[in-house]
Amino acid sequence: MSEGRKINPWLKAGLEFGPLILFFVVFLKLKDRTVHLGATDYSGFIVATLIFIPVLVATTLILWRLTGRLSVMQILTLVLVVVFGGLSVWLNDPRFFKMKPTIIYLIFAGLLGFSLILKRNWLQLVLSEAIPMTTEGWRILTLRLTLLFLALAGANEIVWRTMSESTWVSFKTFGLPALFVVFFVLNGKLFDQYAIKPDEKPGNPSE
Known part of the structure:
Protein backbone atom coordinates (compact mmCIF):
# COMPACT_ATOMS: atom_id res chain seq x y z
CA MET A 1 0.00 0.00 0.00
CA SER A 2 1.36 3.43 -0.90
CA GLU A 3 2.35 5.64 2.03
CA GLY A 4 1.69 8.80 0.06
CA ARG A 5 4.00 11.77 -0.44
CA LYS A 6 6.34 12.75 2.38
CA ILE A 7 6.00 16.20 3.93
CA ASN A 8 7.82 18.05 6.69
CA PRO A 9 7.02 16.18 9.94
CA TRP A 10 6.51 19.43 11.83
CA LEU A 11 4.01 20.61 9.24
CA LYS A 12 2.25 17.25 9.40
CA ALA A 13 2.08 17.40 13.20
CA GLY A 14 0.76 20.96 13.04
CA LEU A 15 -2.00 20.00 10.63
CA GLU A 16 -2.96 16.95 12.67
CA PHE A 17 -2.87 18.46 16.17
CA GLY A 18 -3.36 22.16 15.43
CA PRO A 19 -7.19 22.02 15.38
CA LEU A 20 -7.27 20.22 18.73
CA ILE A 21 -4.90 22.74 20.33
CA LEU A 22 -7.01 25.57 18.90
CA PHE A 23 -10.14 23.98 20.40
CA PHE A 24 -8.38 23.83 23.78
CA VAL A 25 -7.24 27.47 23.63
CA VAL A 26 -10.66 28.79 22.56
CA PHE A 27 -12.35 26.77 25.28
CA LEU A 28 -10.00 28.15 27.95
CA LYS A 29 -10.75 31.70 26.85
CA LEU A 30 -14.53 31.23 26.71
CA LYS A 31 -15.28 28.51 29.27
CA ASP A 32 -16.77 30.94 31.79
CA ARG A 33 -18.61 33.05 29.24
CA THR A 34 -21.89 32.83 27.38
CA VAL A 35 -21.72 33.87 23.74
CA HIS A 36 -24.83 35.27 22.08
CA LEU A 37 -25.11 34.24 18.42
CA GLY A 38 -28.29 35.08 16.55
CA ALA A 39 -31.13 34.45 18.97
CA THR A 40 -29.34 31.80 21.02
CA ASP A 41 -26.87 31.77 23.89
CA TYR A 42 -23.99 29.31 23.58
CA SER A 43 -21.45 28.14 26.12
CA GLY A 44 -17.74 28.50 25.47
CA PHE A 45 -17.57 24.76 24.82
CA ILE A 46 -20.09 24.98 21.99
CA VAL A 47 -18.33 27.98 20.44
CA ALA A 48 -15.00 26.14 20.60
CA THR A 49 -16.67 23.18 18.89
CA LEU A 50 -18.14 25.48 16.23
CA ILE A 51 -14.65 26.79 15.44
CA PHE A 52 -13.01 23.36 15.65
CA ILE A 53 -15.18 21.71 12.98
CA PRO A 54 -14.32 23.88 9.93
CA VAL A 55 -10.67 24.14 11.01
CA LEU A 56 -10.41 20.34 11.17
CA VAL A 57 -12.07 20.03 7.76
CA ALA A 58 -9.62 22.55 6.29
CA THR A 59 -6.48 20.99 7.81
CA THR A 60 -7.56 17.49 6.82
CA LEU A 61 -8.11 18.60 3.23
CA ILE A 62 -4.71 20.34 3.23
CA LEU A 63 -3.07 17.21 4.60
CA TRP A 64 -4.74 15.12 1.91
CA ARG A 65 -3.66 17.59 -0.78
CA LEU A 66 -0.06 17.56 0.41
CA THR A 67 0.35 13.83 1.07
CA GLY A 68 -2.10 12.36 -1.43
CA ARG A 69 -3.70 10.08 1.18
CA LEU A 70 -5.59 9.96 4.46
CA SER A 71 -5.67 7.15 6.99
CA VAL A 72 -8.91 5.40 7.86
CA MET A 73 -8.76 6.94 11.34
CA GLN A 74 -8.38 10.46 9.91
CA ILE A 75 -11.37 9.99 7.62
CA LEU A 76 -13.54 8.44 10.33
CA THR A 77 -12.53 11.12 12.83
CA LEU A 78 -13.45 13.87 10.37
CA VAL A 79 -16.85 12.33 9.62
CA LEU A 80 -17.71 11.83 13.29
CA VAL A 81 -16.50 15.31 14.25
CA VAL A 82 -18.72 16.85 11.59
CA VAL A 83 -21.72 14.70 12.60
CA PHE A 84 -21.45 14.79 16.38
CA GLY A 85 -19.88 18.23 16.60
CA GLY A 86 -22.58 19.50 14.27
CA LEU A 87 -25.26 17.94 16.46
CA SER A 88 -23.76 19.59 19.54
CA VAL A 89 -23.83 23.00 17.86
CA TRP A 90 -27.24 22.54 16.25
CA LEU A 91 -28.92 21.28 19.42
CA ASN A 92 -26.74 23.41 21.72
CA ASP A 93 -25.85 20.27 23.64
Whole structure:
Protein backbone atom coordinates (compact mmCIF):
# COMPACT_ATOMS: atom_id res chain seq x y z
CA MET A 1 0.00 0.00 0.00
CA SER A 2 1.36 3.43 -0.90
CA GLU A 3 2.35 5.64 2.03
CA GLY A 4 1.69 8.80 0.06
CA ARG A 5 4.00 11.77 -0.44
CA LYS A 6 6.34 12.75 2.38
CA ILE A 7 6.00 16.20 3.93
CA ASN A 8 7.82 18.05 6.69
CA PRO A 9 7.02 16.18 9.94
CA TRP A 10 6.51 19.43 11.83
CA LEU A 11 4.01 20.61 9.24
CA LYS A 12 2.25 17.25 9.40
CA ALA A 13 2.08 17.40 13.20
CA GLY A 14 0.76 20.96 13.04
CA LEU A 15 -2.00 20.00 10.63
CA GLU A 16 -2.96 16.95 12.67
CA PHE A 17 -2.87 18.46 16.17
CA GLY A 18 -3.36 22.16 15.43
CA PRO A 19 -7.19 22.02 15.38
CA LEU A 20 -7.27 20.22 18.73
CA ILE A 21 -4.90 22.74 20.33
CA LEU A 22 -7.01 25.57 18.90
CA PHE A 23 -10.14 23.98 20.40
CA PHE A 24 -8.38 23.83 23.78
CA VAL A 25 -7.24 27.47 23.63
CA VAL A 26 -10.66 28.79 22.56
CA PHE A 27 -12.35 26.77 25.28
CA LEU A 28 -10.00 28.15 27.95
CA LYS A 29 -10.75 31.70 26.85
CA LEU A 30 -14.53 31.23 26.71
CA LYS A 31 -15.28 28.51 29.27
CA ASP A 32 -16.77 30.94 31.79
CA ARG A 33 -18.61 33.05 29.24
CA THR A 34 -21.89 32.83 27.38
CA VAL A 35 -21.72 33.87 23.74
CA HIS A 36 -24.83 35.27 22.08
CA LEU A 37 -25.11 34.24 18.42
CA GLY A 38 -28.29 35.08 16.55
CA ALA A 39 -31.13 34.45 18.97
CA THR A 40 -29.34 31.80 21.02
CA ASP A 41 -26.87 31.77 23.89
CA TYR A 42 -23.99 29.31 23.58
CA SER A 43 -21.45 28.14 26.12
CA GLY A 44 -17.74 28.50 25.47
CA PHE A 45 -17.57 24.76 24.82
CA ILE A 46 -20.09 24.98 21.99
CA VAL A 47 -18.33 27.98 20.44
CA ALA A 48 -15.00 26.14 20.60
CA THR A 49 -16.67 23.18 18.89
CA LEU A 50 -18.14 25.48 16.23
CA ILE A 51 -14.65 26.79 15.44
CA PHE A 52 -13.01 23.36 15.65
CA ILE A 53 -15.18 21.71 12.98
CA PRO A 54 -14.32 23.88 9.93
CA VAL A 55 -10.67 24.14 11.01
CA LEU A 56 -10.41 20.34 11.17
CA VAL A 57 -12.07 20.03 7.76
CA ALA A 58 -9.62 22.55 6.29
CA THR A 59 -6.48 20.99 7.81
CA THR A 60 -7.56 17.49 6.82
CA LEU A 61 -8.11 18.60 3.23
CA ILE A 62 -4.71 20.34 3.23
CA LEU A 63 -3.07 17.21 4.60
CA TRP A 64 -4.74 15.12 1.91
CA ARG A 65 -3.66 17.59 -0.78
CA LEU A 66 -0.06 17.56 0.41
CA THR A 67 0.35 13.83 1.07
CA GLY A 68 -2.10 12.36 -1.43
CA ARG A 69 -3.70 10.08 1.18
CA LEU A 70 -5.59 9.96 4.46
CA SER A 71 -5.67 7.15 6.99
CA VAL A 72 -8.91 5.40 7.86
CA MET A 73 -8.76 6.94 11.34
CA GLN A 74 -8.38 10.46 9.91
CA ILE A 75 -11.37 9.99 7.62
CA LEU A 76 -13.54 8.44 10.33
CA THR A 77 -12.53 11.12 12.83
CA LEU A 78 -13.45 13.87 10.37
CA VAL A 79 -16.85 12.33 9.62
CA LEU A 80 -17.71 11.83 13.29
CA VAL A 81 -16.50 15.31 14.25
CA VAL A 82 -18.72 16.85 11.59
CA VAL A 83 -21.72 14.70 12.60
CA PHE A 84 -21.45 14.79 16.38
CA GLY A 85 -19.88 18.23 16.60
CA GLY A 86 -22.58 19.50 14.27
CA LEU A 87 -25.26 17.94 16.46
CA SER A 88 -23.76 19.59 19.54
CA VAL A 89 -23.83 23.00 17.86
CA TRP A 90 -27.24 22.54 16.25
CA LEU A 91 -28.92 21.28 19.42
CA ASN A 92 -26.74 23.41 21.72
CA ASP A 93 -25.85 20.27 23.64
CA PRO A 94 -22.17 19.41 24.34
CA ARG A 95 -22.91 15.75 25.12
CA PHE A 96 -22.85 14.69 21.47
CA PHE A 97 -19.32 15.99 20.92
CA LYS A 98 -18.12 14.46 24.18
CA MET A 99 -19.42 11.04 23.08
CA LYS A 100 -17.52 11.21 19.79
CA PRO A 101 -14.22 9.70 21.09
CA THR A 102 -16.14 6.82 22.66
CA ILE A 103 -17.79 5.97 19.36
CA ILE A 104 -14.52 6.23 17.41
CA TYR A 105 -12.71 3.91 19.81
CA LEU A 106 -15.54 1.38 19.87
CA ILE A 107 -15.64 1.31 16.07
CA PHE A 108 -11.91 0.65 15.84
CA ALA A 109 -12.00 -1.92 18.62
CA GLY A 110 -14.80 -3.68 16.75
CA LEU A 111 -12.97 -3.59 13.42
CA LEU A 112 -9.71 -4.88 14.88
CA GLY A 113 -11.44 -7.54 16.94
CA PHE A 114 -13.43 -8.69 13.93
CA SER A 115 -10.26 -8.91 11.85
CA LEU A 116 -8.74 -11.19 14.50
CA ILE A 117 -11.81 -13.44 14.42
CA LEU A 118 -11.61 -13.64 10.62
CA LYS A 119 -7.82 -14.15 10.83
CA ARG A 120 -7.37 -11.32 8.33
CA ASN A 121 -5.23 -8.75 10.08
CA TRP A 122 -6.31 -5.44 8.59
CA LEU A 123 -3.88 -3.51 10.78
CA GLN A 124 -1.01 -5.44 9.23
CA LEU A 125 -2.32 -4.74 5.74
CA VAL A 126 -2.34 -1.01 6.45
CA LEU A 127 0.89 -0.59 8.42
CA SER A 128 3.15 -3.48 7.41
CA GLU A 129 5.35 -1.28 5.22
CA ALA A 130 5.88 1.24 8.01
CA ILE A 131 6.36 -1.37 10.77
CA PRO A 132 7.77 -4.63 9.36
CA MET A 133 6.81 -7.43 11.76
CA THR A 134 5.89 -11.09 11.56
CA THR A 135 2.26 -12.14 11.42
CA GLU A 136 2.38 -13.26 15.06
CA GLY A 137 3.71 -9.86 16.08
CA TRP A 138 0.84 -8.15 14.27
CA ARG A 139 -1.66 -10.49 15.91
CA ILE A 140 -0.38 -9.58 19.38
CA LEU A 141 -0.28 -5.85 18.59
CA THR A 142 -3.79 -5.94 17.16
CA LEU A 143 -5.14 -7.68 20.26
CA ARG A 144 -3.44 -5.19 22.56
CA LEU A 145 -4.64 -2.24 20.47
CA THR A 146 -8.19 -3.61 20.53
CA LEU A 147 -8.05 -3.74 24.33
CA LEU A 148 -6.57 -0.22 24.40
CA PHE A 149 -9.43 1.17 22.30
CA LEU A 150 -11.97 -0.48 24.60
CA ALA A 151 -10.21 0.94 27.66
CA LEU A 152 -10.08 4.43 26.15
CA ALA A 153 -13.76 4.29 25.25
CA GLY A 154 -14.56 3.41 28.85
CA ALA A 155 -12.22 6.11 30.18
CA ASN A 156 -13.80 8.77 27.98
CA GLU A 157 -17.27 7.84 29.21
CA ILE A 158 -16.16 8.01 32.84
CA VAL A 159 -14.42 11.36 32.43
CA TRP A 160 -17.14 13.24 30.56
CA ARG A 161 -19.98 11.82 32.65
CA THR A 162 -18.43 12.25 36.10
CA MET A 163 -15.93 15.12 35.87
CA SER A 164 -15.96 18.78 34.95
CA GLU A 165 -16.03 20.04 31.40
CA SER A 166 -12.55 21.53 31.82
CA THR A 167 -11.22 18.16 32.96
CA TRP A 168 -12.70 16.43 29.92
CA VAL A 169 -11.24 19.00 27.51
CA SER A 170 -7.78 18.56 29.06
CA PHE A 171 -8.17 14.78 28.95
CA LYS A 172 -9.24 14.91 25.31
CA THR A 173 -6.50 17.34 24.26
CA PHE A 174 -3.54 15.92 26.16
CA GLY A 175 -4.52 12.74 28.00
CA LEU A 176 -5.72 10.62 25.10
CA PRO A 177 -2.77 11.39 22.76
CA ALA A 178 -0.36 10.79 25.65
CA LEU A 179 -1.89 7.38 26.33
CA PHE A 180 -1.29 6.37 22.70
CA VAL A 181 2.36 7.45 22.96
CA VAL A 182 2.78 5.48 26.19
CA PHE A 183 1.15 2.44 24.58
CA PHE A 184 3.57 2.35 21.66
CA VAL A 185 6.58 3.02 23.89
CA LEU A 186 5.58 0.11 26.12
CA ASN A 187 5.27 -2.10 23.05
CA GLY A 188 8.79 -1.31 21.90
CA LYS A 189 9.98 -4.78 22.94
CA LEU A 190 7.21 -6.33 20.85
CA PHE A 191 8.41 -4.47 17.75
CA ASP A 192 11.97 -5.64 18.40
CA GLN A 193 11.03 -9.24 19.19
CA TYR A 194 8.89 -9.77 16.10
CA ALA A 195 10.71 -7.47 13.69
CA ILE A 196 11.30 -8.96 10.25
CA LYS A 197 14.97 -9.38 9.52
CA PRO A 198 16.28 -8.31 6.08
CA ASP A 199 16.53 -11.92 4.87
CA GLU A 200 13.02 -12.86 6.06
CA LYS A 201 9.66 -12.52 4.31
CA PRO A 202 6.53 -11.42 6.20
CA GLY A 203 3.64 -13.81 6.58
CA ASN A 204 0.41 -13.34 4.69
CA PRO A 205 -1.94 -11.24 6.91
CA SER A 206 -4.94 -13.11 5.53
CA GLU A 207 -3.65 -16.43 6.80
